Amino acid sequence: MVPFIFLASSIFIPFNDNWHHIVENVLLDYFVNSLSLAIGVGFCTFIIGTTTAWLTSVYDFPFRKIISWLLLMPLAMPAYIIAITYVGIIDSTSFLPDIRNLFGAIIMISLVLYPYVYILARGAFLEQSKELHENSQILGASQFQIFLKVSIPMARPAIILGVTLAAMEALADFGTVEFLGVPTFTTGIFRTWFGMNDTVTATQMATLLLSIVFIFVFIEQQSRKKVRYSENIKTQSKLNYRITSKKNNFFIAVICIFPIAFGFIIPFLQLIYWSIFISNESWDSDFFSIVNDTLLLAFLASIIITIISLLITYIKRFSPKSITNKFMQIITLGYAIPGPVVAIAVLIPFAALDNYINQILVVKFNFSLGLIFSGTFFILIFAYCIRFLTVSSRTISSGLESISLATDDAAKSLGASTKNILIKIHFPMLKTSLLTSFLIVFIDVMKELPLTSILRPFNFNTLSVKAFELASDEKIADASNAAIMIVLAGIIPVILITKNILGKRNKV
């Protein structure tokens, strides 16, 4: 909570000249661009994510299994890397349109973020019952009508969650929009901090951004309150694949391959080309120790964050009116705050605490411990929590929401203890959400850049930091090894999660 109070308190510092300068000259641009970016990314990820999720859930077509997990792969691709590869490709041809504009930024970011919507929507579609679809068909609905009027509304919480996450990440993005030359709120925040050396105004801008996000999320939650989406009977049989005509099969496969090709295969091949023919970097032991550090950090962080999210979600379920719950709701907005702002917001309070402890130690024992919290892994993981609890807790809570409260009551009336309800009923039903949360946080931490780079301890390096250092030094080809490794490491959790979703299907 402290970092949020820190951010919010910036509002009470009077606005200075820089603030007025920004309001007069550039704020409108930032606002319009950021809003268009968020809406554009939200829209594109919605279209790509729900379409592919629907097709892979309902139809049977050649290579369906492999396509359904390949559709997740773009998630492992950092957005700024995909932007750089496409600019590289476009620059070496003369007929492709320029993507160095707002439109290009929306496409680039959507190509790597649609898996959020895909993964969540697919999970929700697969939970829908076969009977429901059959009933709709009997009532004369076409497949498309079912998709539009039954499946999407029923999967609404999951889809909205995916779209919100994608839009929030787009708002906080710096690397991609900066590279593509789109001035947004986030680039404005850094410009104010770095260019004008004015952290106060930068923090005020971040608070403004956060307030806007808060309003949107609040409206969405209010609108959701009116309806609870859980099917009453959980024993219905799950959706089953339909076989369609060969012509359609081919068509469906092509549609699904599109986002894979553009979001993953093409940029990945470009990276491999750079890595083999142009890169000066070698795959030495130094490189593998970085791989090791990255995986360990991502693993630890995603486990810790998933556990904390689970706690938060249960507080929300069992005591939705408590003050703790209200605080938690605010904390889970961290995803929309740009990384460096999170970094200052955790660094300043913890460093102050460290200094305070050291002062006491020096006075009493003439002895100093150095930095205990800041400058260690503690602060790094804490900062990840601030940033990624959003993804994690929302994923888990959307899973938990689909377990109706009536289920709990039924179990209780049969004499089950709360502990038993959690372990025997909730845990198995939540497994997909927990794994999804773990996967997304794992990949996000692996891709995370500014927080890691600012807060990390000495001599600690991650793939993403390495890739960015080389890429920002305009040695993109040299960055390709690290980028490839991020993608490859991302495959492991992707396979894990897909197996889980597919495994569920096989049991039917």
Add this chain to the structure above:
Amino acid sequence: MQNTCFFCNYKALQVILVLIFTFSPAISNASELNVYSGRKAKLIKPLFDRFHAETGIKVNIVTAKSDALIKRIEAEGESSPADIFITVDAGRIDRAKKMGLLQNIDTTYMNISKNYIDKDKKWVGLSKRIRTIIYSKKNVSNNEITKFEDLGKNNWKGRICVRSSNNIYNQSLVASLIINHGEKKAEKIIKNIVENFAKKPSGNDRAQITAVAKNECDVAIVNHYYYIMMLNSKDEEKRKIAKQVDINFLNQNDRGAHVNISAIGIAKYSKNVANAHKLIIFLLSKESQEWYAKVNNEYPVHENASTTDLLDSWGKIKLDDSVINKLGDLNTNAVKLMDRVGWQ
């Protein structure tokens, strides 16, 4: 039941792991030096490794954006483990100095020109980078332009490419114009230049060079070493692009071409001041200085250090180096100026 227990144990194991991980405080050690570097690890660590081999002093390093590191040093205050701070531009190191984060350096044994030493001796330069123009060999004749200010003239309409004004090198460049011309005149010059842009600024310096080769514009404002990187690239396409352009150092008949530096200072609360000096003297030695030229094609600050054949072939370049000390002061003004004239 077994299932539950497994879960508990697993959780306990994680907690222990995390505790081990987190509570290994960063305590400064006398035989080690802690460096916060705005310069990329790749462009400095090999020198630290050599220093370690020669002196036995191990150098620990954290790299990030200079501004973020400044904030980190400031927040950490007296407990900060940082001994050395390195930036890739004069403005940032000067900012650290103004915030009282640096201590005096004894520059007695340092063989560099006074323009590359802070007037209060809080920092020294490590290497020089020149920001100038490259031009299309096809569309621009060799002496069509000699002064940066002339880029604002009508005949350059729609012919100039440059990256975003978020970039520190552009901010320093504009700051240098403010110092040389005063804010009003500088604003007029920049406004004219912005009106001559061929397109909205985007991409990095290499992208600007590529744009010139693709005839999207005729000149681009870039740092000299990016051009050399493309000339020496392993990628044939990049070399082809670089061969279609040539470099031109501006303002050779007056103040000299715009130059910026990477710089180094000793953190105020460093506990290893003697070793910190040793490291700085090592980085300023002739051998280390020649490494900068070799690895990143930057110009050394050491007066007698040799450079590469290519840098030599460009001859002695007149540099606008008397303003380096003041770039930091005018950075905010530069940013606001660029906002006002619409340089995105």
